[in-house]
Amino acid sequence: MSIVPPEQTSESIDQLGPRARRASHQVMGLPAATRNQALVELARLLAAQSQQILEANTRDLAAAERAGVSGPKLKRLGLSAEAVANLAAGVRAVAGQPDPLGGVTRQWRSPSDLIVEKVRTPLGVIAMIYEARPGVTVDAFALCFKAGNACILKGGREAAETNAVLLGLIRRALGQFGVTADAVQLVTSTDREQLKVLLADRGNIDLVIPRGGEELIRFVAEHSRIPTLQHFKGVCHVYVHAAADLDMAERICVTGKTSSPATCNATECILVDGAIAEQFVPRLVAAYRAVGVEVRGDAQVCRLGGAAVQPAGEQDFGCEFLDLVVAMKVVGGKFGAGSMEQAIEHIHRYTSDHTEAIVTADPVAADTFVRAVRSSCVLVNASTRNNDGGALGLGAEIGISTSRLHAYGPMGVQELTIERFVVRGQGQCR
Amino acid sequence: MSIVPPEQTSESIDQLGPRARRASHQVMGLPAATRNQALVELARLLAAQSQQILEANTRDLAAAERAGVSGPKLKRLGLSAEAVANLAAGVRAVAGQPDPLGGVTRQWRSPSDLIVEKVRTPLGVIAMIYEARPGVTVDAFALCFKAGNACILKGGREAAETNAVLLGLIRRALGQFGVTADAVQLVTSTDREQLKVLLADRGNIDLVIPRGGEELIRFVAEHSRIPTLQHFKGVCHVYVHAAADLDMAERICVTGKTSSPATCNATECILVDGAIAEQFVPRLVAAYRAVGVEVRGDAQVCRLGGAAVQPAGEQDFGCEFLDLVVAMKVVGGKFGAGSMEQAIEHIHRYTSDHTEAIVTADPVAADTFVRAVRSSCVLVNASTRNNDGGALGLGAEIGISTSRLHAYGPMGVQELTIERFVVRGQGQCR
Numbered sequence: 049m050s051i052v053p054p055e056q057t058s059e060s061i062d063q064l065g066p067r068a069r070r071a072s073h074q075v076m077g078l079p080a081a082t083r084n085q086a087l088v089e090l091a092r093l094l095a096a097q098s099q100q101i102l103e104a105n106t107r108d109l110a111a112a113e114r115a116g117v118s119g120p121k122l123k124r125l126g127l128s129a130e131a132v133a134n135l136a137a138g139v140r141a142v143a144g145q146p147d148p149l150g151g152v153t154r155q156w157r158s159p160s161d162l163i164v165e166k167v168r169t170p171l172g173v174i175a176m177i178y179e180a181r182p183g184v185t186v187d188a189f190a191l192c193f194k195a196g197n198a199c200i201l202k203g204g205r206e207a208a209e210t211n212a213v214l215l216g217l218i219r220r221a222l223g224q225f226g227v228t229a230d231a232v233q234l235v236t237s238t239d240r241e242q243l244k245v246l247l248a249d250r251g252n253i254d255l256v257i258p259r260g261g262e263e264l265i266r267f268v269a270e271h272s273r274i275p276t277l278q279h280f281k282g283v284c285h286v287y288v289h290a291a292a293d294l295d296m297a298e299r300i301c302v303t304g305k306t307s308s309p310a311t312c313n314a315t316e317c318i319l320v321d322g323a324i325a326e327q328f329v330p331r332l333v334a335a336y337r338a339v340g341v342e343v344r345g346d347a348q349v350c351r352l353g354g355a356a357v358q359p360a361g362e363q364d365f366g367c368e369f370l371d372l373v374v375a376m377k378v379v380g381g382k383f384g385a386g387s388m389e390q391a392i393e394h395i396h397r398y399t400s401d402h403t404e405a406i407v408t409a410d411p412v413a414a415d416t417f418v419r420a421v422r423s424s425c426v427l428v429n430a431s432t433r434n435n436d437g438g439a440l441g442l443g444a445e446i447g448i449s450t451s452r453l454h455a456y457g458p459m460g461v462q463e464l465t466i467e468r469f470v471v472r473g474q475g476q477c478r
Numbered sequence: 479m480s481i482v483p484p485e486q487t488s489e490s491i492d493q494l495g496p497r498a499r500r501a502s503h504q505v506m507g508l509p510a511a512t513r514n515q516a517l518v519e520l521a522r523l524l525a526a527q528s529q530q531i532l533e534a535n536t537r538d539l540a541a542a543e544r545a546g547v548s549g550p551k552l553k554r555l556g557l558s559a560e561a562v563a564n565l566a567a568g569v570r571a572v573a574g575q576p577d578p579l580g581g582v583t584r585q586w587r588s589p590s591d592l593i594v595e596k597v598r599t600p601l602g603v604i605a606m607i608y609e610a611r612p613g614v615t616v617d618a619f620a621l622c623f624k625a626g627n628a629c630i631l632k633g634g635r636e637a638a639e640t641n642a643v644l645l646g647l648i649r650r651a652l653g654q655f656g657v658t659a660d661a662v663q664l665v666t667s668t669d670r671e672q673l674k675v676l677l678a679d680r681g682n683i684d685l686v687i688p689r690g691g692e693e694l695i696r697f698v699a700e701h702s703r704i705p706t707l708q709h710f711k712g713v714c715h716v717y718v719h720a721a722a723d724l725d726m727a728e729r730i731c732v733t734g735k736t737s738s739p740a741t742c743n744a745t746e747c748i749l750v751d752g753a754i755a756e757q758f759v760p761r762l763v764a765a766y767r768a769v770g771v772e773v774r775g776d777a778q779v780c781r782l783g784g785a786a787v788q789p790a791g792e793q794d795f796g797c798e799f800l801d802l803v804v805a806m807k808v809v810g811g812k813f814g815a816g817s818m819e820q821a822i823e824h825i826h827r828y829t830s831d832h833t834e835a836i837v838t839a840d841p842v843a844a845d846t847f848v849r850a851v852r853s854s855c856v857l858v859n860a861s862t863r864n865n866d867g868g869a870l871g872l873g874a875e876i877g878i879s880t881s882r883l884h885a886y887g888p889m890g891v892q893e894l895t896i897e898r899f900v901v902r903g904q905g906q907c908r
Contacts, residue, residue, distance in 0.1 A: 073826060076852060158871040162860055169852060171882045250699070254882040269680070275705055275883045296905040303907035396503055418900055422506060422599055430592055430903030439908060440899065441588040452601045452684040453705045454884035457899045469870065469887045470848055473860030475726040477733035478869060 052208045056237040061245045064200050064233050065252030068173040071230035072198040076170050080147035082225050087143035087190055090221035094136040094186065097217055101132055104209040105182065112206045120310065125180040125206050135186045138444060142190040145443050148461045149196050160476045166467040170196030172254040174464065175246065176446070177202045177268050179260035182210040188257075189218055189232050191446045195464035200253065202235035202243065240267070247272040257447050257459075262368075277459065279450040281368040282312030282402035284432035287391045287417065288332075289408035290323035290384045296429060297328065297407040301374075302335050304405075304431035310370045312448065313403050313435045317365060317375040319391045320349075323384030329353055329376070341372045348378040366398035388413065392420045399423055401450040403435040424450055424457035482638045486667040491675045494630050494663050495682030498603040501660035502628040506600050510577035512655050517573035517620055520651035524566040524616065527647055531562050534639040535612065542636045550740065555610040555636050565616045568874060572620040575873050578891045579626050590906045596897040600626030602684040604894065605676065606876070607632045607698050609690035612640040618687075619648055619662050621876045625894035630683065632665035632673065670697070677702040687877050687889075692798075707889065709880040711798040712742030712832035714862035717821040717847065718762075719838035720753035720814045726859065727758065727837040731804075732765050734835075734861035740800045742878065743833050743865045747795060747805040749821045750779075753814030759783055759806070771802045778808040796828035818843065822850045829853055831880040833865040854880055854887035 056064075075083075094101070105127045112125055154166045174197050176188040185203055192199040203211045211234060219229045235246060247256060247268065256276040258268035265278050286304060288297045304315030320328055325348060333353035336343050344360035345353055357376075364375045379394060380387025395404055405427040406417040414428045425435040435458065437445020442460035449455045455463040486494075505513075524531070535557045542555055584596045604627050606618040615633055622629040633641045641664060649659045665676065677686060677698065686706040688698035695708050716734060718727045734745030750758055755778060763783035766773050774790035775783055787806075794805045809824060810817025825834055835857040836847040844858045855865040865888065867875020872890035879885045885893040 077850065156871055158864075158869060160864070160869065162857075162864060162870065164870050169886075172852070270703065273700065275881055277883075293905070299905060299907050307908060414902075420507065422602070422898070425899040425901060427592075427901045427903065430901060430906040431908060433908045434588075434590070434592060434901060434903065434906055435899070436908075439588060439590065440592065440594050440901065441586055451705055452896050453707075454896075456599075456896045466882050466884075466886045468852070469855040469865070471855060471857045471860060471864060471870065472844075473857065473864065475723070475729060476860040476864055477729050478737060478861060478863045478866075 052212050053236055055239070056235065056242065061235070061237060061242045064235065064246060065173070065249035067230040068198045068200050068233060069252040071228045072170070072172045074228055075193065075198050075231050076172070076196050078196065078227065080149065083194060083196065084143040086221050086225045086227060087139050087194065089224055090190070090218055091136040091139040091143070093217045093221055094132060094139065097213075098129055098132045101210065101213050102127060102129060104213040107209045108182075108207055117206060121180055121206075125182070125204070127182060127210065131183065135183050138187060139190045142194050142444055142461065145194065145461055148194070148465050153467055160478070161474070162476055163472040165470045167470050168465045169468050171464055171466055173198045173200065173252060175200040175202070175253050175256045175274070177243070177256065177258040177260075177264070178204070179264060180204040180206050182207040182214060184259065185211050185214045186218070187444065188446060191444055191461055192464060193231065195461050197464055198231045200233050200235060200246070202246075205238045208236070244271045247274060250274050259447050275454075277447065277449040277451050277453075277455060279312060279400065279402055279448050281400050282314070283316050283366055283368050283398060283400040284313060284403040285317045285319060285395050285399070285405070286315050286432065287319045287379070287395075287404070287406045288321060288324070288328060289406055289410065289413050290321040290387065291410035291413060292321075292324070292407040293409055294324070294328055294331070298332055298335050300405065300407055300429070300431045301332055302339060302341075304433055305336070305341055305374050306339050306372065307433055309372055311433070313433045314370070315374065315432045316367065316369055317377070317398070319377055319379045319394060321384055321387045322378050322380035322382050323387065325352060325378045325382075329378065332376075333357055336374060341374055343374055343376050345376045346378065349376045352378075365394070368400070388416055392417070395421055395423075401452070402448065403427065403432045405430060405432050424448065482642045483666055485669070486665065486672065491665070491667055491672045494665065494676060495603070495679035497660040498628045498630050498663060499682040501658045502600070502602045504658055505623065505628050505661050506602070506626050508626065508657065510579065513624060513626065514573040516651050516655045516657060517569050517624065519654055520620070520648055521566040521569040521573070523647045523651055524562060524569065527643075528559055528562045531640065531643050532557060532559060534643040537639045538612075538637055547636060551610055551636075555612070555634075557612060557640065561613065565613050568617060569620045572624050572874055572891070575624065575891060578624070578895050583897055590908070591904070592906055593902040595900045597900050598895045599898050601894055601896055603628045603630065603682060605630040605632070605683050605686045605704070607673070607686065607688040607690075607694065608634070609694060610634040610636050612637040612644060614689065615641050615644045616648070617874065618876060621874055621891055622894060623661065625891050627894055628661045630663050630665060630676070632676075635668045638666070674701045677704060680704050689877050705884075707877065707879040707881050707883075707885060709742060709830065709832055709878050711830050712744070713746050713796055713798050713828060713830040714743060714833040715747045715749060715825050715829070715835070716745050716862060717749045717809070717825075717834070717836045718751060718754070718758060719836055719840065719843050720751040720817065721840035721843060722751075722754070722837040723839055724754070724758055724761070728762055728765050730835065730837055730859070730861045731762055732769060732771075734863055735766070735771055735804050736769050736802065737863055739802055741863070743863045744800070745804065745862045746797065746799055747807070747828070749807055749809045749824060751814055751817045752808050752810035752812050753817065755782060755808045755812075759808070762806070763787055766804060771804055774803065774805050776807045779806045795824070798830070818846055822847070825851055825853075831882070832878065833857065833862045835860060835862050854878065
């Protein structure tokens with residue numbers, strides 16, 4: 049039996065922001081213990097009501113199949129009992145993280161002897177716009193609420209039944225601690241014109257985070273009048289330097305491409321130092337071929353890699369393949385002359401500001417690369433897929449930002465807060 | 479003799495972003511010593527060429543007067559020899575500040591034993607949109623450059639001659655250290671359609687800061703596809719609590735309104751605790767009257783303040799008067815019942831998230847107020863005009879942000895940088 053509410057009209061969309069703003073005043077004031085207890089209760093409910101969630105998800109899956117959805121999109125929509133248990137565990141982990149709020153991060157005295165403090169405070173109201181994956185509903189709520197924020201969630205229409213059940217459980221957990229249901233609201237409208245109304249509510253919404261395909265993210269970035277944080281795509285480069293351990297380099301290049309090719313932190317382009325190209329290119333091409341990866345190379349890679357290499361077109365550099373395809377290029381001369389400069393220039397030209405890596409045993413080369421390349425995450429001797437909130441030890445991640453503002457790179461609970469000024473005086477006027 | 483270049487066309491506007499982006503790669507890599515030396519040289523040139531600056535400014539003033547500009551706008555356009563000396567001193571002070579870049583702000587080990595660092599890095603390219611005041615050209619460049627950023631500056635058309643001279647001096651200083659002239663570019667077009675072209679260049683510009691009247695700021699916020707930080711207005715409240723030192727409260731209320739009424743941190747509304755209203759309202763009304771401030775009060779203030787008080791309309795609360803006018807309201811009953819709650823509710827309803835103050839000798843009341851009110855700066859026993867980068871000890875300020883993102887409150891050099899991830903591994907793949 050469906051429990052999906054009717055779609056919102058323009059009048060009801062209008063009300064989401066003001067309601068969230070009022071709710072945010074309550075959520076901001078909740079002690080850490082209350083926020084954490086509500087999250088623990090949500091984790092308990094998710095585990096206890098796993099069956100109800102899976103039944104709703106089955107209805108969503110059936111409807112999606114009837115509508116002709118298939119492949120990866122259908123897969124992202126599906127939840128298993130194990131996935132629900134993981135969601136519950138994730139919420140419990142967020143509850144267990146240190147409180148990001150209230151701490152005085154800096155304190156000093158002003159020239160007129162005011163005591164100035166910077167204090168961590170919630171952002172207020174966060175709107176999250178995403179696609180099919182229903183787990184995001186739970187993750188996004190947990191992170192926003194942990195950081196003292198109200199949230200407005202817009203998931204994919206395909207997940208409507210699952211999201212409605214998850215919303216019910218979240219509100220049940222909140223209700224047990226006297227927290228208003230408006231602390232989390234779902235956008236049920238599927239009309240993009242209505243979404244534009246929401247994205248114009250600068251007075252009530254403090255941050256918009258879009259997550260999903262590039263088309264969705266561009267739509268949100270284009271129409272939002274509210275600050276948005278996102279990455280459009282991840283074109284991640286690996287530079288294999290002359291001083292690289294070639295076994296390590298091969299592992300980093302191959303797993304970075306193959307372990308999850310459709311993710312934003314997958315490796316898309318390999319730059320090989322000219323000094324080791326004759327030795328390394330044939331070996332890496334063979335390794336890619338063995339696991340079914342198509343290599344598109346520049347003229348030198350074609351020469352060194354033989355028939356297994358497709359000639360790269362200009363569009364293959366800077367391309368996010370999201371598939372078992374990789375671009376490859378030799379940078380610098382046979383004795384390595386100009387290699388670092390060319391690698392950096394290539395990355396400056398094609399970077400998506402997401403993730404780049406260097407493989408080298410030479411610490412000076414590593415430092416040169418790290419200083420010159422300004423992407424949100426620069427790795428030395430590790431695969432690009434390590435750029436992930438969980439892998440880097442942030443606990444959980446609400447997204448990765450390539451905006452050079454507020455947050456640059458993976459965003460955890462801390463990034464859902466802001467520092468404000470608290471000033472104590474003895475009557476100072478000016 | 480005018481040295482103003484011709485206005486940019488849409489083709490040349492298109493080029494500002496890409497040129498700034500290329501320049502930013504050089505500026506990002508400059509050592510702190512080079513950045514500081516170039517600023518010191520600029521300060522020297524400003525002092526040495528004061529006469530040239532003042533002559534250009536005289537031409538701007540004459541043209542503005544011919545065009546019918548008068549009053550505060552004309553005043554903001556004018557520079558004196560003392561003002562130029564102050565600009566030079568300001569640039570020297572920025573050069574003397576600690577380097578905001580390169581420091582490792584946090585370091586930890588990830589679950590897979592990666593060494594993860596967060597490192598301060600420049601934003602990249604900053605566009606500053608402002609009005610008549612030519613001094614902003616120098617201040618904005620100095621702050622952006624100190625933090626390793628390239629900048630694009632759009633001042634008011636009235637200041638075209640002065641800004642052209644200032645740009646020449648800035649580029650001369652940069653040139654002496656081999657820094658490309660594109661590290662600072664002026665928008666000379668006065669066409670708002672051209673400005674929209676600039677505001678759409680998300681790929682090359684990382685941050686837009688509009689400063690000036692609310693109309694300009696709303697135009698920029700509406701049309702920018704690039705993250706913007708700004709405040710639209712400052713509706714600053716002072717809550718005089720029952721436990722206030724009334725002498726101090728009077729000083730804070732009166733100077734906060736009168737010392738510079740046209741600034742965003744001037745006091746616009748006084749909330750008086752009901753428990754002290756009979757004693758304090760007549761006194762404060764008389765003090766305001768003595769310095770020519772018009773008081774617009776609610777019914778109780780009218781009753782207590784007598785004929786000197788104008789009855790406030792609904793539009794007077796939440797109003798940024800920018801003039802010698804103040805709104806006043808009694809909150810809570812005669813014995814103080816509900817006063818704090820009503821003050822907080824009033825502020826939640828009318829706040830511009832800019833600045834609020836409480837006057838009280840009771841630390842518990844102060845803490846309650848500070849926790850509940852979430853404006854960018856909350857002051858205890860100090861006037862609202864203390865919310866200013868200089869007054870709070872930030873050194874210099876490029877603006878005040880009431881966006882709850884990236885920066886909330888006064889923005890100094892530190893706020894023109896961002897933390898990114900640098901990760902060192904030993905071959906970790908995933």
